[in-house]
Amino acid sequence: MALREAVVNAFVNNDYTKELAPKFELFDNRLEITSNGGLPDGLSKDEFFEGFSIPRNKELMRIFKDLDLVEQLGSGIPRILQVYNKDVFQFSDNFLRIVLPASESSASHGTEQVTEQVTEQGAEQVTEQVLTLIRVMDNEKYSRLELMQLVGIKHRPTFLYNYLQPSIEAGFVALSIPDKPTSGNQKYYLTEKGKAYNRL
Structure with missing residues (x-):
């Protein structure tokens, strides 16, 4: 459920004016989902975590809702936070990334360790x-x-x-x-x- 919400969130909130689709990277110990555009204008981090939503792509949101992939506006992030804590989200001005550990059962206990691994490996992994x-x-x-x-x-x-x-x-x-x-x-x-x- 949390994975589905993270994928849907990446698509409906991606800034397609940059002509880039969301990026999905699968590693041995985690899945990284990166969408372009950062948080929408006027939406704070606290509001984001509380479930307030300003979808950039309302038509995509409607399609996902018609396919029963979305229950209601703003429900995705709270659902993710039922499984993972806030540390799985990484914010910047131009990007929003969600780093999901490979095992959801260990998510609430191992997020800090995964975040450290991502930081260390990110400095070493240069394509x-x-x-x-x-x-x-x-x-x-x-x-x-x-x-x-x-x-x-x-x-x-x-x-x-x-x-x-x-x-x-x-x-x-x-x-x-x-x-x-x-x-x-x-x-x-x-x-x-x-x-x-x-x-x-």
Whole structure:
């Protein structure tokens, strides 16, 4: 039940203006579900946990309700919290991630340990695509098109999903206009963490 609610929540609250779908990553000890856009404007973390909802995609919400995948607006998060505690949720300005331990029965006891593992492993797990992107960057700021040309990728969704988004999530790349992620003037640059990794 909690897993279903987490999946539905990722789809109905994903910000599709970024042309990215929610990401589902299965590891040996956890499932990570990442949706784009962070919390909707006007919704605090406390309100989020209490079940208040501002779905970004109301039509998707209606479809899920017609399929009996959603009982009522705002019921998903409280249902997840019946099984897991609040530590499974990770918030940022541009993303919302839910990290579900492999065993629901141990969720309420092992969340802190899982969170530590995610933090430690996240620093170590760098994909080839992320490495390719940060290796072509120096101290300048780049547009998305410039970065695509540097890594030799023409398909925008592939670049966004496999290169740019994971680099931002890992803390290697940052946005020049973080409060307006879809701005036409958006540029991307290496963070200090990205520069340090490049020196390894």
